[in-house]
Amino acid sequence: MHVSDLDRYRQLRRELHRYPEPAWCEFYTTARIVEVLEERDPDALHVGREVLVSDRRTGVPEETTLDEWADRAREAGADESVLERTEGGHTGCIAVFECGDGPVVGLRVDIDGLPVTESESEDHEPAAEGFRSRNEGYMHACGHDGHMTIGIGVIDAILEGEFDGTLVACFQPSEEKIAGGEPMAESGHLDDVEYLFALHLGLDHPSGEIVSGIDEFLAIRRLQADFEGEPAHAGASPQQGHNAVQAMATAVQNLYAIPRHADGKTRVNAGVVGGGTATNVIPKEAFLEGEVRGSTTALADYMFEKAEHVITNAADMHSCDVSIESTGDAPSATSDEELAAIVGEVARTVDGVDTIRDFDELGGSEDATFLMQHVQDRGGLACYACVGTDHPGGHHSATFDLVEDDLRIGIEVLSGAIEQVGRDGVSPSGV
Amino acid sequence: MHVSDLDRYRQLRRELHRYPEPAWCEFYTTARIVEVLEERDPDALHVGREVLVSDRRTGVPEETTLDEWADRAREAGADESVLERTEGGHTGCIAVFECGDGPVVGLRVDIDGLPVTESESEDHEPAAEGFRSRNEGYMHACGHDGHMTIGIGVIDAILEGEFDGTLVACFQPSEEKIAGGEPMAESGHLDDVEYLFALHLGLDHPSGEIVSGIDEFLAIRRLQADFEGEPAHAGASPQQGHNAVQAMATAVQNLYAIPRHADGKTRVNAGVVGGGTATNVIPKEAFLEGEVRGSTTALADYMFEKAEHVITNAADMHSCDVSIESTGDAPSATSDEELAAIVGEVARTVDGVDTIRDFDELGGSEDATFLMQHVQDRGGLACYACVGTDHPGGHHSATFDLVEDDLRIGIEVLSGAIEQVGRDGVSPSGV
Amino acid sequence: MHVSDLDRYRQLRRELHRYPEPAWCEFYTTARIVEVLEERDPDALHVGREVLVSDRRTGVPEETTLDEWADRAREAGADESVLERTEGGHTGCIAVFECGDGPVVGLRVDIDGLPVTESESEDHEPAAEGFRSRNEGYMHACGHDGHMTIGIGVIDAILEGEFDGTLVACFQPSEEKIAGGEPMAESGHLDDVEYLFALHLGLDHPSGEIVSGIDEFLAIRRLQADFEGEPAHAGASPQQGHNAVQAMATAVQNLYAIPRHADGKTRVNAGVVGGGTATNVIPKEAFLEGEVRGSTTALADYMFEKAEHVITNAADMHSCDVSIESTGDAPSATSDEELAAIVGEVARTVDGVDTIRDFDELGGSEDATFLMQHVQDRGGLACYACVGTDHPGGHHSATFDLVEDDLRIGIEVLSGAIEQVGRDGVSPSGV
Amino acid sequence: MHVSDLDRYRQLRRELHRYPEPAWCEFYTTARIVEVLEERDPDALHVGREVLVSDRRTGVPEETTLDEWADRAREAGADESVLERTEGGHTGCIAVFECGDGPVVGLRVDIDGLPVTESESEDHEPAAEGFRSRNEGYMHACGHDGHMTIGIGVIDAILEGEFDGTLVACFQPSEEKIAGGEPMAESGHLDDVEYLFALHLGLDHPSGEIVSGIDEFLAIRRLQADFEGEPAHAGASPQQGHNAVQAMATAVQNLYAIPRHADGKTRVNAGVVGGGTATNVIPKEAFLEGEVRGSTTALADYMFEKAEHVITNAADMHSCDVSIESTGDAPSATSDEELAAIVGEVARTVDGVDTIRDFDELGGSEDATFLMQHVQDRGGLACYACVGTDHPGGHHSATFDLVEDDLRIGIEVLSGAIEQVGRDGVSPSGV
Secondary structure (H helix, E strand, C coil): CCHHHHHHHHHHHHHHHHCCCCCCCCHHHHHHHHHHHHHCCCCEEEEHHHHCCHHHCCCCCCHHHHHHHHHHHHHCCCCHHHHHHCCCCCCCEEEEEECCCCCEEEEEEECCCECCCCCCCCCCHHHHCCCCCCCCCCECCCCHHHHHHHHHHHHHHHHHCCCCCEEEEEEECCCCCCCCHHHHHCCCCCCCCCEEEEEEECCCCCCCEEECCEEEECEEEEEEEEEECECEECCCCHHHCECHHHHHHHHHHHHCCCCCCCCCCEEEEEEEEEECCCCCEECCEEEEEEEEEECCHHHHHHHHHHHHHHHHHHHHHCCCEEEEEEEEEECCECCCHHHHHHHHHHHCCCCCCCEEECCEECCCCCCHHHHHHHHHHCCCEEEEEEECCCCCCCCCCCCCCCCCHHHHHHHHHHHHHHHHHHHHCCCHHHC | CCHHHHHHHHHHHHHHHHCCCCCCCCHHHHHHHHHHHHHCCCCEEEEHHHHCCHHHCCCCCCHHHHHHHHHHHHHCCCCHHHHHHCCCCCCCEEEEEECCCCCEEEEEEECCCECCCCCCCCCCHHHHCCCCCCCCCCECCCCHHHHHHHHHHHHHHHHHCCCCCEEEEEEECCCCCCCCHHHHHCCCCCCCCCEEEEEEECCCCCCCEEECCEEECCEEEEEEEEEECECEECCCCHHHCECHHHHHHHHHHHHCCCCCCCCCCEEEEEEEEEECCCCCEECCEEEEEEEEEECCHHHHHHHHHHHHHHHHHHHHHCCCEEEEEEEEEECCCCCCHHHHHHHHHHHCCCCCCCEEECCEECCCCCCHHHHHHHHHHCCCEEEEEEECCCCCCCCCCCCCCCCCHHHHHHHHHHHHHHHHHHHHCCCHHHC | CCHHHHHHHHHHHHHHHHCCCCCCCCHHHHHHHHHHHHHCCCCEEEEHHHHCCHHHCCCCCCHHHHHHHHHHHHHCCCCHHHHHHCCCCCCCEEEEEECCCCCEEEEEEECCCECCCCCCCCCCHHHHCCCCCCCCCCECCCCHHHHHHHHHHHHHHHHHCCCCCEEEEEEECCCCCCCCHHHHHCCCCCCCCCEEEEEEECCCCCCCEEECCEEEECEEEEEEEEEECECEECCCCHHHCECHHHHHHHHHHHHCCCCCCCCCCEEEEEEEEEECCCCCEECCEEEEEEEEEECCHHHHHHHHHHHHHHHHHHHHHCCCEEEEEEEEEECCECCCHHHHHHHHHHHCCCCCCCEEECCEECCCCCCHHHHHHHHHHCCCEEEEEEECCCCCCCCCCCCCCCCCHHHHHHHHHHHHHHHHHHHHCCCHHHC | CCHHHHHHHHHHHHHHHHCCCCCCCCHHHHHHHHHHHHHCCCCEEEEHHHHCCHHHCCCCCCHHHHHHHHHHHHHCCCCHHHHHHCCCCCCCEEEEEECCCCCEEEEEEECCCECCCCCCCCCCHHHHCCCCCCCCCCECCCCHHHHHHHHHHHHHHHHHCCCCCEEEEEEECCCCCCCCHHHHHCCCCCCCCCEEEEEEECCCCCCCEEECCEEEECEEEEEEEEEECECEECCCCHHHCECHHHHHHHHHHHHCCCCCCCCCCEEEEEEEEEECCCCCEECCEEEEEEEEEECCHHHHHHHHHHHHHHHHHHHHHCCCEEEEEEEEEECCECCCHHHHHHHHHHHCCCCCCCEEECCEECCCCCCHHHHHHHHHHCCCEEEEEEECCCCCCCCCCCCCCCCCHHHHHHHHHHHHHHHHHHHHCCCHHHC
16 A cells, blocks of 8 residues: 555544544534545445434434534534435445446445543544544544544555455444444345455454454343332331332342353343432432343343343332333344455455454444344355554543554455455355 | 511512522522621621531532532622621521520521422412522522521511510521531530520411421431442453442342331431443442431431441442442431420411411421520420411422411511510420 | 139149140140130130131141141040030130129130240249140240130139129130131120220239230231242253242342331331252242231231232242232230220239339230220220239240249239229229 | 173162162262172272361261261161271272273262152152162162162273273262262372263263263352341341341342353352241341352352352341351363263264264263362373263152163273273374
8 A cells, every 4th residue: 555545544534533423423424424435436325314224223312412413514514415315313324336247245334433532631642643533522432433444445445456346335323322233234235245344443452463253242232221100208208109219229139130041141231320319309210221242142132031021020019110122232243254264364465464363252242243144144244353453542441542554454454355255255265 | 567567578588589599508698688687786696607617517519619609699799798708608697686684595597499490380479470590490499588588577576576585596508408407506606595496387287377396307317328349341341340330229229128126217218329331331330329317316327327337238249349428417306395385375376377286297307406406405495386388389399389478477476486485484384 | 812722823824834735726725724614614615616717717737737736635635525626726715704784894815835945944943843845846935824824813703703794705826826816806706895805924024013005016917928930950051940039039128128107117027038949959939938017007008018019029020920828917906095094003902013004015916906906896995914924034935934923913903904894884983 | 791791780770779878978888889899809999088088078967967877878788897987978989900001090980869759650660660769868869870880880891801901990979969079089099090981871861872071061169158147026126136038138139140250151049048937036047058150160269259258248238147168169170082082982883872972061060070170180181971861850850760771881881981091092093
C-alpha cells in the first residue's frame, strides 16, 4: 500500500472518529460513508430503510433523541437526502460491487459509537492530535471507526485488484446494542452471499497478530424488567405496600442461582438495577436490566426462560406486576474452518503480521452472528477474524485507541482473503 | 381574630409558599422570617449559626448546592446580613419575647420545603391563585408554610394578650431530613424552657379537629450504604467480579427479615436502591438508602444494629466493601398528658373546632422529638398538637394544600394554651 | 383444705404424671379421668367422640401410632369401654354437675403431654420420688397433670360447697398441637355456658402469685409445606433438577420478610425444615413446618395468607410443586375484666397468695381461646387465670416441675371464683 | 473363558452381593476377598491398616457403628485375623503378583455398598434368585460386587496367561464417600506402578459397549456445615433468637449464586439440609451437606473457597456460629490416550463387544482419580474404562442389577490390556 493511501485512510478514520454516534443514531456516519462509497461508483447502493427490516429493530431511542442526533448530523454537514433515507433511526448502508462471475462475497463492518466520554489527556492521541470526539459524552471506544475505514480500504483494494466475483459490503448499525445484526441479516441483501467475512480490531491481541477465525461467540439475550407495586408509608402502614425493590432483590438473588447446565457455558448478569424514591416510602417501582448468555443459542434460550420464570415469580411473591421486555439478542456462531484457513494463509504473506492464531474463543457476544448464521443456514461459509492492534486503554474505556498502521494490515488480510475466495472458492486444496 | 389579621396571615403564608427551600437551604425563608420577627421587636433574636450546634447537623448538601440556593435567595430579595449569618447551611432562627415573670414557654415550628414539583392544575389553589412555587421542583407540600405563619400569629396574639412569662419561638430548619431538631435542641436556647409546644397541620385530620397531644412518635434512624466491588466482563470472566448488586440484593432480602421484637413496633425499609452500569458488566457499585424505626428509641437502635450487621455481612459475602453512614435520626417521644389536657381545654373554646381527640399515634417520625426530649429530660413538659385541615392531596404530594382559615384555629389554640400555662402553670387542677 | 385432701390430689397428680401421652393419644389419661369423675357421680359425662366435632380435628396421628398408644393404655390398665369411646384419637371428656338454678359455669383444663424425655436427675423430684414418666420419650412438661388435678379438686370443692348453678368441667385434649380447642368448642357442650374459666400453672410466675386474667393471647396458625421437585445428578445434569431445597430456602428467606403490620404484633417462624437425600443429588423433596401469629385473629390471617403466597411462589420459582396444609390454629382472645376482677378478689383471700397481677400478656398462644370465644360470641364472659408456681426447669424442658402445694391454691381460687359467680353473677357491684 | 469359570465368578459375585457394607465398614467383604486372594498365592498381600494412610481417611463412622458392622461380619463368618487387621475402619487390601521382569501394572476396583434398601420384587433377579442383600437397608446398588469379581477374574487370567510384569491389584474401600482413594493412593503401594487401570460397569452404557477411557472426571469437594444459633420462643421473644435455619437458607440461596467461572464447568449442590425442632421455637441448629465440583481441581477449589465464604457470612449475618468440615474430595483426572487405545484395541477382539467408544465424559466424580493422579504424577499412565451392561434400575436405585455375562467381558478386556502393556509397554506402535 502506498504511503499516500495509508494517509488517506488515516484521514478518513480520524474524521469518523470525530463524530461518534450511538446505536440507531449514526446519521452523520451513514451520510459520510455513503458519500465515500458513491465516489467508488458501486453497482448498487442501498441506504437506511432499504437495508433493515424495520420492525426487527430493538432498542430504538425516543423520537426526540433521534431528532436531536439528526440535527447534529445536519449541522456537521450530513447530506440531506441521506438524512431522509435514514429517518426514524434507519441507519447503515450496503454497497454492491460486481467484479466478475465468481462467487458473491460479503464483508460486514459495524459503525456505531459508545456513550463514553473521551479522554482529554495529552497521552491520548486523538486528544493530542486534535481529532477527539466532537459529540461530547460519546466516543468511538471500540474501534468501529477503524472497522469502517478497513471496509472502505478493502473495497479500494478489490476494485484495484483482480477479484472475480461480487462484493457485498455491509456497514451495519447498532452493534453495541446487539440490535442491528438481525434486521440487516433479514433484509434480503445477504441471501445470495456465499462467503461472509467480518472482523474486529484489538480484543487484547497486539499489533502483528491475526486470529484467523473466532471459534465461539456466546449467544446472548438481554432483558429489561420493570416491577410495579404499591407505595405505602414505611412507618405508618408498611403492610399496605407491595414492595417493588423487595421483588427485584428476590429476582436478583435467584437469577444468579439458575442451575448450571451440563451442555456448556451459561452466564447471567443483573447489570443495572434501581428502585424506590424515598427512605420512608415502600418502593412502588424498580427495574432490572440484565442479560444471559450461553455457548449455544439453546443454552441462552434456556437461561432466558429460567430468568423470565424467576422474575415473574419474584414479582408475584411480593404482589407486584412486572413487564419483561426482550432488549436485544444474538445467536452463537462459529467461524468455518475453511475460510479461517484462507485468512491464515493470506495473513502469513502480509507485511507486519508476526503471529497467527488459528482459532480463539471470544468469551463475548456479537450480532455479526446473525449475518454469519444467515449465510451458513443457506449453505454458505462465514468467518470472523480479529486484527490485532496495541490499544492503550481497554475496549469501552476513555483511552481506547488503535495503531493506525494496523488498518493497512486489516485491509490487506481481508482483501487478500476475498480475492483468493473469488479465485479458487474453497476447494479442498484451498484448505 | 379580625378579618384583616387573617388576611395578613394568609398573605404571609402565600409569600412563604412561593419560596420553598429544601433542608439546610432555607436562606430566603430565614431572611423573611427574621424580617417579620424584627417588626415584632423581640428581646432577643438568634439567627443561623447561633441556633445550631454546627457539627450535629447531618445531610448538609455540597457547598455548590448551598451557594446556588443562597444566590436564589439573594435574587428573591433576601437580606444580605441574614445570608451572612446563615452561611454554609446554618438556617433557622429563635426569637425570645419576655412578657412577665411567669414560666419560660417554647414554641417550635419547622420551615423547610420538599423536592416535589407542585401541581399546575387549576384545581390546585396555589396554581389558580398565583402563589405556586417559584422554585421549580420544590414545594411546601407538608404545610410548613402554614406552621411558620401560625408561629408568627401566636407571637402576635401573645404580644397583644396577657401572657405572663417568656416565649421562646423556634423556627427550626431541616425537619424533612430529620436533621435540624438535634442541633437546635443542643444549642442552649431551650435549656430553660419549662413548657414546649409543637404542632402540625393536617395529618389526615379534617378541618375542625384538634389532636391535643400526639401519643407516640416512632423513633427513626436512617442510613446510606455504599457497596463497592470489582467490575468484570459478565461474559468473559464473571468469576473476576465482586458483584455489588448481588451484595445489595442479599442485604435487602435480609433487612426485611430482621426478627420482629417483642417489646414493640419495629419498621425497616430499603427505600431507594440502585447499582450497576451496563448489562454486560458485573456491577462494581451499588447503594441502599434505608431507614429503621421503633416505638422506642431502644427498638430503633436494635433495628439499626441488626441492619448494619446484615449489610456488612451481605457485602462481605460477595467480597465487596461497604461504608454505612448514619444519615439522620430522631428519638421517640410522647406528649405529656398535663399539657395535652390544656390544649384540649382551650380548643373547646375556639370557634370552628368541633372535635377534640385526646391522644393519637402518629405512626410516623418527627425531629421535634429532640426538642421535646431536651425539655422533658430537664423536668419540663412537652406537647405536640395537631391542627386538622382538609387537604386535597396527601402530605408530600403535588396537590397538598391547606384551608387558610385553619391557620386562625391553630393560632388561637396554641396562643390560648400558652397563655393558660403562663397564667396557671400546670396545677393539678389544671389537669 | 385438709391435709388428707391435698395428699389425695398429690397422689392423683403423680399418677397422671407417670403416663404422659401426646396429643390425640390421651387414651389412658382420659380413661383415668373418667374413672375419677364417675366416682363424683356427675349428672352427665360425655366422653371421646361425644365431646369433639371429629372432622375439625387437625394433626391426628397415623392409625398405627394411635393403635400403639391405645395398646399402651390398655396395658397400663385403661378401661376397655373408654378405649372404645375414644377410638381413633377421640380423647377428652366433659362432666356436668347440676347444683342449683344459678348460671352455667364452665371450667376448662387440658390433658396432653409432650414429646420430651424426662430428666433422670436426682434433683428432679419426679425422678427422685419415683413418679417419673413411664412413657419414655414423653413427659408432662407443661403442667397439664396439675391442671387436671386442679380440675378434679375444683369439682370436689363445688360439690362440697354452696355453688348455685351448673358446672361444665371440660378436660380438653391436644392443647400442645393447638388442635383440641376448636373441635371441643364446636361440640355443643359449651353453648349454654355463661361464664368460662380456664387456667395455667407457672408461666414464669412464682408460687404465691396469681394473674387474674390473661390480657392478650396471640392468635396463631400453623402450616406444613411439602415441596416436590425433580431429582437430578448434581454433577452430570443439574439443569434437569427442580430443586426443592432451593425452593424451601427461598421461602424461608421471604417468610421472615413479610411486611410488618401497623395494626399490631405479628410473628412468623419456619421452625422445622429439611430436605434432600444425598450431596450429589439435586434435592427432590423438602418440607417446612412453620407458624404465624398476630395480636388479633385478623393479623394472624394476614400473615397466613402472605405466608401461603410466599411459599407458593417460591415453589413455582424453582418449578416445584408444593402442598400447604393448615396444621392447627387458635384465635386471639382476652379475659373479660369482670371475671378477672372476681378471680382477683377471691385470690386475695386464699392462703399462700401474696401477689395479684391484674392483667398480663402471654406473648404465646393457646387453644383455650376457641372455648373462650365461643362463650364470648354468645354473650358470655371468659377468663384465663394463671396460678404461679416455682418451676425449676422452663416449660417444655426436661426438668419442668411444679410445687404441689400450689395445686391447693389453684383449687381454692378457681372454686371460689366459680362459687361467687354462681352466687352473684357479675353485677356491676361485683366488679 | 470356560463356562465353569463363569459359573465360579457368578457365584462369587452373588456371594459378595449378599453382604453389602457401607464405606469404611467393609469388614466381611475384605475378609472374603482376602480369603479368595490367598487361594491365588500372591507374592504379597497387604491388608487394612497397611494399605491406607490412616489419618487421610474422612467420613469414618462412629466407633459404635464400626463395631456393629464388625460384629455382623463376624457372624457372617469373617476371618478373625482379618477383622483384627481392619479394626477401626481400616478396610480394603492390595495383592501383588510378580509374573516377570516387565512393567508394574496396577488394577483398581472398589468394594463398598450403599445405604439403599434392595428391591424385593420378583422382577429383581437378586430377589428372585435368592441372593438379595442380607444386610437390610444396604445394597450393592452400584455394581462394586461385579467390580471385585472382575478384579479376581483378571488375576486368574493373568496367572494363567503370559503376563510379563508385576500386577498390583487394589481393592479400595469407601468409594461412595470419595474417601478411600486418597489414603490408598498415598500408602506407598502405588509408587512403582507404571500403568494403572480402573473400571466401572454400566454407567448407562449397554451390554456390548466398551468406553476405552473416561475423558474427564469432575473434581469434587464435599462439605458439611453445622450452624448453631440461639433458640427463643417464636411468639414471646423472637428477637432473642439467633436463627440457624435462616442462616442456612441464606447460605443455600447464595451458594447456588456463586459466579460461574470462565475456565470451565462448575457445580454446586446443597444436597441435604435440615434444622429446627418445633414450629414455636426459633431454630437453634441447622445443617447443610453439600458439594462443589469443577472440570479442574482448581475450579473445584475455587468453588469450595467461595462456598466457605458464603456459608461463613450467612452464619454471621444471623449471629450464628458455624463449623465447616471437609468431608471428602477427589481431583479431576483424564485417561491417557495411549492406554485407552490399547483397551480399545483389545476390546475389539473380545466376544460380545459390539461398540467401542473412544472417549466419554463422565459428568460425575470418582476417587479413583487419586490413584490415577498418583501414577501420572510420577510419569506413569492411567486409564479408566467402562464396561457396558444393561441395568434395569439406575445406579444407586433399589432395582440396579447387572448382566452377569458382562463380567466375562470385563475380565477379558482388562486382562488383555494388562497383558499387552506387559508385552509391549506403550510404544508408539502400540498406539
